[in-house]
Amino acid sequence: MNKTETGYELRPEYDVTSLQITKLGSKHKSFGDLIRxxxxxxxxxxxxxxxxxALRYLIDLAKRPNLLS
Structure with missing residues (x-):
């Protein structure tokens, strides 16, 4: 068994090699980059x-020719 720095033992049947830790919580759904x-x-x-x-609207405006002319 593995002992951590706190003295707790981890059972061998627990595989945490692919464990990912996030500060965003379990309700956060991520499908891409997080933008702040x-x-x-x-x-x-x-x-x-x-x-x-709003961003899609701006993208659409930017694609229109002669918008600012």
């Missing part, structure tokens, strides 16, 4: 769906 917004920007959006909608 500055606090003043985050106040403008109630949730991640609103952020995605």
């Amino acid at each position: 917004l500055d606090p003043d920007v985050a106040l403008a959006f109630p949730n991640s769906e609103a952020v995605n909608e």
Whole structure:
């Protein structure tokens, strides 16, 4: 059995070699990179769906030719 620095023993049947630890909690769903917004920007959006909608709108605007002409 393995002893950790705290003195606890880990049973041999527990395989923790692929264990991943996250500070975000179990409710966080990750399907890509985590992007952090500055606090003043985050106040403008109630949730991640609103952020995605706004960014998609800006992407669409950027693709339009002669928009600023």
